[in-house]
Amino acid sequence: MPNYLSPGVYIEETDTGARPIEAVGTSVAGFVGTAPDVAAGLNDAVAINNFSEFVRIFAKGGTQAGAPPLAAGNHLANAVYGFFLNGGPRCYVVNSPADQPIGTPGKDVDLLGSIDEIALIAAPGRTDAASYEALIASAERLGDRVAILDGPARAEDVEQMTRAVVVGDEGGKGRKSGLRPRDSQRGFGAVYFPWIKGQDALAGAELVAIPPSGHIAGVCARMDLQRGVHKAPANTAIYGALGLTQTIGRAEQNVLNPAGVNVIRSFAREGVLVWGARTIAPSASNWRYLNVRRLASMIEESIERSMRWVVFEPNDRTLWKSIRRDIGAFLTTLWRQGALMGATPEQAFFVKCDEETNPPEEIDAGRVTTLVGIAPVKPAEFVIFRIGQTAAGATVEQV
Known part of the structure; x- marks a missing residue:
């Protein structure tokens, strides 16, 4: 208590109001891949705010005098371009050597794991079981992000997309090999199939096959900003998608959708749309919808961050009432x-x-x-x- 020494009116300011909980951001992505300039920012998580910044940092070798021209069809470059084109505000990029497996300890996804603001992670074009496992395991462990996974560009038998690929068994080796990532019991991953066709981000007018994860991450960000994270990122156009590597109709989607495979479809009037909103959780799970998974993660992280003031407070009814109020x-x-x-x-x-x-x-x-x-x-x-x-x-x- 203050020590009052003389008669008079004294005013004391006290903090008695609620401590509002602020919703954390859900639109920042993290990408792992091999950059056009393979030596640029190697094994470092670099913040990128627009595609021009990506080109300046990760494709500078192709802009210097006497440097060889940049190779077209770079998956990482096309993914980052698609992310910003579809409404993504900010991303982190890790340039990982092509011969370095995704999930190497202390590298790639581990570097992204140390950045709290990331809510979406992807390794564009990596469709092997080991890469799937690294991304899903990281998202499950951290609990504050979702892995956006690329299916293969094509599947001669769509039934393969309903079966999980096994680590070390991508070739089948006498067994029926699948093409889908494994289940995530709490829905920390979503897979999209097939790839899209669009102009190459570095080579201009050339039309190339592009893994959709970067564009899908941008769609998620766009929906978050326009409607909120509770809005499913589906039935919306993919900006920059001029076609698909494989046409999927309703009959094929009837097989794929129950297996948690989000189909990208081309419609005569609407163009190329995201036509699925499921995670790779089991079909009976409460976490089978992507917007539900992302909403729950946002709520959990928002409460965790904003309620840190509770730590070491007297554990009594006053504290309990404040927690319920906030x-x-x-x-x-x-x-x-x-x-x-x-x-x-x-x-x-x-x-x-x-x-x-x-x-x-x-x-x-x-x-x-x-x-x-x-x-x-x-x-x-x-x-x-x-x-x-x-x-x-x-x-x-x-x-």
């Missing part, structure tokens, strides 16, 4: 934005932090426990119109 206000804001399902906040979420979640033995152990439940919105993946006919005329029932 988290409740954050989730109410998300509900008002349409991210949570329910006619009222009570239907959309709950926050429980009281004597029941914090009995004496928990308090003695130095722990404060809060239970949070959310009802995320899920995409209208199947829109059904039931059309009937009566003597008075046709009737339509929308489901």
Whole structure:
């Protein structure tokens, strides 16, 4: 207490308001690949804010006097170009030697793992099982990002896309080999098939096959900024996509979609669209939709970052009330934005932090426990119109 020495009116400023929880960003990507200039920024995570900056740093060898021309069809360059073209605001790039496996300890994905703001990771064009495993394992371990995975450019038998490729068994070796990444039980990965065709980012008008992960990461960023992370990044155009390496129709997608393979399709009027919003979680999982996985990760990280003030506070009812107030206000804001399902906040979420979640033995152990439940919105993946006919005329029932 201040020491008051003379009569008078004294004003004290006290911090008694809520501590608002700020939503973390979800639009920054991290890419691993071999740059056009193979020696530029080798095994270092470099922040890139536009494609011109990427060219200056990672393709400078082709712009210097007397330097050989840059090779066309570089997957990393095309992915970064597609990311910014589709609305991505910022990314990190790790130039990894072509002969260095993705997942080498202390390299590539480990470098991206130390950067908190990254929410999407990809290794453009890497479709082998070891690369899939490195990306998925990193996303699962960190819990704050999702791996965007490229399927193969083509599949002669789309049934192969429903079976997981096995590490060290890409060639089959007497077994039926698959082409799909393994399941991620909590949905920390999404695979897209087939590749797109577009102008080469370095060679201009030349049309090349481009792995879609960079463009898809840009689509995710664009949806996040326009609608929010709760909006599924699907039924939207891929800017820069002029065609596909393989045409997929409804019959093929009927096989692929239940297996968690997001199909990129070409429509006569709309052009090339992302036509899937699933993760590689099992089909019965609560994490089978990409927007649900990313929304939950955003909520978890936002609460973790903004609630650090709780550490070492007196573990009593006052603290519990403050926790309920702050988290409740954050989730109410998300509900008002349409991210949570329910006619009222009570239907959309709950926050429980009281004597029941914090009995004496928990308090003695130095722990404060809060239970949070959310009802995320899920995409209208199947829109059904039931059309009937009566003597008075046709009737339509929308489901």
